Amino acid sequence: MPKRKPNRKPAVLLLSGGLDSATAGAWAMSEGFRLTALTVHYGQRHAAETRAARRVAKALGVAKHVEIAVDLARIGGSALTDRAIRVPKARSWSAIAHGIPATYVPARNTVFLSLALGLAETIKAHDIVIGVNALDYSGYPDCRPQFVRAFARLAKVATKAGVEGKGFKIHTPLIRKTKAQIVKLGARLGVDFAQTHSCYDPVRRGSKTLACGRCDSCLLRLKGFSEAGVKDPVSYV
Numbered sequence: 001m002p003k004r005k006p007n008r009k010p011a012v013l014l015l016s017g018g019l020d021s022a023t024a025g026a027w028a029m030s031e032g033f034r035l036t037a038l039t040v041h042y043g044q045r046h047a048a049e050t051r052a053a054r055r056v057a058k059a060l061g062v063a064k065h066v067e068i069a070v071d072l073a074r075i076g077g078s079a080l081t082d083r084a085i086r087v088p089k090a091r092s093w094s095a096i097a098h099g100i101p102a103t104y105v106p107a108r109n110t111v112f113l114s115l116a117l118g119l120a121e122t123i124k125a126h127d128i129v130i131g132v133n134a135l136d137y138s139g140y141p142d143c144r145p146q147f148v149r150a151f152a153r154l155a156k157v158a159t160k161a162g163v164e165g166k167g168f169k170i171h172t173p174l175i176r177k178t179k180a181q182i183v184k185l186g187a188r189l190g191v192d193f194a195q196t197h198s199c200y201d202p203v204r205r206g207s208k209t210l211a212c213g214r215c216d217s218c219l220l221r222l223k224g225f226s227e228a229g230v231k232d233p234v235s236y237v
Contacts, residue, residue, distance in 0.1 A: 008032045011127035011171075012120045013062065014112050015039050017052030018198045019221055020174055023186035024131035025060045027173045030189055035062040036123060038116050042108065043073025043081045045201070048209045052197035059192050068115055078105040080200060087201040089214040096216050100139045103200055103216065109142035113151050113170070120168060121161050129171045136179035136224060138216045148172055179224025187230050194233035203237050211236045 011033040015021045028035055037060070039053040050067070057065040073081040079088070079102040088101055109132065116128045132143040141147060152170050156162040174182050186193065198221045199211035211218050213236035225232040 008034075009127060010034045010036065010063075010123055010125040011129055012116045012123070012125055013037045013129045014116050014131070015053045015057060015062075015065075016131075017049040017054075017056055017196060018131070018217075019179075019186065019193065019196050019224075020131035020133055020182060021053075022056045022060070022131075022191050022193075022196045023182050023189065024129050024171075024173055025056065025062070026186060026189035026191045028129045028171065029060055033127060033129070035060065035129075036119065036125070037062045037065045038112075038119055039065065039067045040112055040115060041067060041069040042105070042111070043071040045080055045083055045087075046209075048197045048199070048202045052195060055195040056192075059195050066119060070111060070115070072105060072108065072111070075106060079103045080105050087215050089201075089212070091216060091219070096138060096219070098139065100141065101216060103138060104140050107142070109140075109147065110151070117155050117159065117168065121159050126161065126166055127169050127171060129173070131174050132172055133174045133177065133179075133182065135176060136182075136220050138220070143175075145172070145175055148175070178227070179220050180227035183224045183228035183230050187228070193230075196234070198234070205237075208235065213237055 013025045013035045015037040037057045039050055076082040079085040085102055120128055134144045148170055155168045198217045200215040200217050201212045203210045211234055
């Protein structure tokens, strides 16, 4: 990691263990925030990303790492929480760029940000960092600027801190960046990409977990690293 600014303010980082959240975390650290990382076990089809979140939290040197279980698999409706729904593979770029895919998890970021908001208010933090992205992404409605702005308005009226005029700021440092720009930013900030996990449908080979290389998330990640001219250290099938 590069030299950080002195820690000034506490903030909550939503940390999935993926490329984007790791880079958002590194950005927040470089801005001088003292981070409490929040990882949500939401009933996803594999535990690889939560293991990655623990690795990334350690690498970032966060002040605290909180893990919460909210079983969105009970709701279903997504290929990431319902094994009966297949994860789309080898889709064209035009298909990825249009529509909402089967990997969309209903209300996921609304739930995640709500938990982050509660945690932030409890630890008296007024900043929340989330690595959502609205350019190279898979069409999720809860990754768009409109959603973040709407949630920020909700936070102002739904919390004690907001009513008392203290409020919250939701930081989205990656929201208008391409995957290549995110990779370049992460590389500049010293992110250890080998610790991250992005694949929707990883494969176990002995003691190793390999990325499938064909789901939307893998394709976008590979595209980003290629366009950034940076080697992706993650192992693929």
